[in-house]
Amino acid sequence: MAQAWPKAKPKLTQDAFDEAVASNIEDFDMSRDEAIRSAVEEFNVQGYDLSGVVTNMAGNDLQSHPIAVACQGLRDACGGQGSLPEALEALSSSLQASTPESSGTAGGSVPSLSQEASIIAHKGGAMQALLEACRQLQNKTDELLKALKLLQVLLGWLETRDAFTEAKARTGVELLHDLLREGASIPEAKTAVATVAEAAARQVEEAKCRLVDSGTVATLLEQMQEPNAPLDFLGAACGVVRSVTTADDERPPASKAFMHARLLAKNHAAIRVLLGVLRRVPAAEEPGTACRVLGTVRQVAANEEICREFTDDGGVMACLHVLNFNDAHVLEVESGPTGLISDLLGFNKRYAPFRECAAQRDVCRACLGALRQLAHSDTVKKLLAEAGALDQAVHCVELHSGSDDVVEAALGLLGNMMLRQPEICAKAAVAGVADVVVEAMQRHAGRAHVQRQACLVTRIMVARNPELRPLFLERGAEALLRAAKAAHPASCRDVGSAALRDLGLDNYND
Template sequence: MAKLSKRVSQETFDEAVQENIDVFEMEPDEALQQAISEFESQGVSLDSIIKDVPGEEGRAEHPVLSAVRDLEAAVAGTNEDAIAEALSGLDSQLGPDAKAGALELCGQHGAVQASISACRAFAAGGSSLPGALRTLSLVLGHEQNKEFFNVNGGVQMLVKELLLPHKNDAALVQSITTACAAAATKHEGNKMALMTADVAEPLVELVRLHMRQPAALKALCATLKAITTPDDPNEPTGGAFNFGRELAKAGAWQALVEALKAGTSDNFDLALLGNVCGTLKNIAVNEEVCKQVADEGLVEILLALLQASGKDAALVRPACALLRQLAGSDAIKSQIVEAGGLPVLVLMLSNFCGIEGKADKAKSITATLEQAVGVLTAITLRNPDGAAAAAEAGCFQAVLAVMQAEPSAQYLQRQACMFIRNAVARSKDNIPLLLEQGASQLLLKAKALHPKICMDVGSAALRDLGCENYNEGWVIDTMVMGADGVIRNTNDLDNEPVA
């Protein structure tokens, strides 16, 4: 969905609601919903708007503003108890029961600067610093506040004034890096600021130092992932790849491999092991690092984890994503096959195929299946031996069963189409096997249901299977200039005006 950039004041919104009541004689609730619909249809953001009907005397001030003023007054003094109390008050206004617009309004009225000052007031450590960092992390939940944090030198404060002096305290490392992750998530400027603050080597050191402290390790992984994930909606390109490469050069991949081994031996919960896998995937950004990671025995470790994971998507999805990343290296494809990876992947597909659940769970299951099929796609790419091994391991039946069970999952269907094509492009012996198992019908269905996503790869797979109708559904969409000088899709030429 397009980002809403237009904004409206609380006063203007309230006037629109009142006009609906006075002029159009609507009931208050109906007037409110009508105003919301009208503003949103115009692309107006109502993030900072209190969406209820004003009383006879208008609307009271948003309670978060009073909490921000209290914090500003507290940090202007020297009483640490007063600062802690004010932080608690702001927390209560930003929690799960917060009124609409609290995050944006608090940032507009100085909460970011006040939170930075509160952290500095407790920089020496002690029991109050985690509370200040918790409030800061809450405040950084809004995009605008991340920018305020960036321009006010917040990242430098976190790294230089807090993280480095307290690197031996696992609990404080957890709180500080949680705030670092909140700042860097979806904000390119804060990612860059972290790397400019020379945080790479300290983060590697901290992973090694606290790898057996689950809470600290989780927060460190969150920071590393935030830095290496290109998720800023305002930046079409970012430095995530380069940041990942810099962190790899600083030794992040070695530290994460060590942490994964330690967590496996210490029986860490599967979600934490999944966090480590997901972070390592972001660091293994090129073939050289992938080979180094594989040389440390990670393929065998991942396969053992997958076998022990059962149906826990919190581990299976990132573990498969990491295995898929490694399989992009031609040298590692055969290693995965020789280590027994194909039967393990078939087991994962079987474990998650056809599982039903609520929307969030269903989305997670589909994403897990997509990653598992993606590993098979990578293994069979330019690899005749891998394609032959996939047939022997029962991968065809497993992937086709997933296509049958998840017809609406467009990107999962795309991966399946690509796997089938790879499986037959270099191993023609696989063609009759796939045709006998109904691959062509499922490919045609994928193309029909998801023409934008699956038309190209589905058609290619059908073509390599030798199906004469491989181009079924394909629509030529070349852009040409019509007689009237207007550039149109060739499918629209029938509607071209007569010259």
């Protein structure tokens, strides 16, 4: 049965909110602050959506706000009345003045606008004006980059992202495609375009569909294959591919994320492009970009066929080398009957930049996540087991035993590898997986996602291998499983009971 999302709340208008505040002041003799608080509480109780209302400026003339004035100035400049560069600078300054100090821009991150600033910019037509400015500035790189940066800032708010897709004349998506093909002639501009596309697609299904249907994502995949494509662009382009293959918009009844993954893999060689990028990125020096590539691989590898294609081209071994696996062991496996890569020396040299990355938590987690997705394929399960991935997953947990997200990802990989594979379960026992499970449950007792994966791994290991039951029982697994069920009933009651049952214990439902 399909999931039914909750009915959307009715949107409250600014006029209705202002009227309620004025009524509170006049009829109940409230101060302005009291009147605003009372109106907010009342409309929340009535079930209204206040996301489009500037609550702390109720009754004021929004058109006189500096952001609204700057938006009008930009619209005028786009119509030939004024200087575009000056209008962009004015809008940038007004937005920056309304940016919470805590958001900052350290490390090149995009500042987060306050809700007030986002609403005023949206009502002032900033999105449409910036799109028009980008069209007029295609051959002026510095000004174009500033306009694209402002677009990215505005796209932090959901309603602005909707406006980006619904813009009049040609949509924002079509503009981005034009810039990629013709207007963005330098790498910095292409990177900025890809970054805007990723921001626009977040939690907006319509934008995802238009990015794919317009050919924008296909163009990005083509440009990712260019030998001189900079790493910043590769990371941003991966972000777009990942966005369109992620179902994160709860408003429509269904998502096309899975269809997009199949389409991009089949018609545009997306998984092979990603493997080529993974081979290029020096993960030790560029961990952020490596994480983005691996996260995108995880999303695109949506079915057995895609997983097999990635594996046959050497993708699984590429991921293992990101985790600094033993080269000699991998080469021995690759020279065997699978024959995935013929030039062993070339293979070893190709992945040399990836060594010593398992100690980097984010890279380790991203790589485990990609392998976890690939391990849904029975063929990949066996290849991973032969290549020593069981030992590598255990090693990752040892390196990051205090990081619940890495532990959860490692347990998820182990569970997928062993599912319906009794021979791999036996190897896992030798690799010390039972110890890993018990220690994870003890260390992360308060983390429901870790506890759930630990319950699943326990059940998978003993369901078809009853001889492994003592490994868990002697280590106190029963008490840990019952504690997980009690502490996290929503996540662990079902899997915890199943694990207790397969351990041969009575009263497993208690």
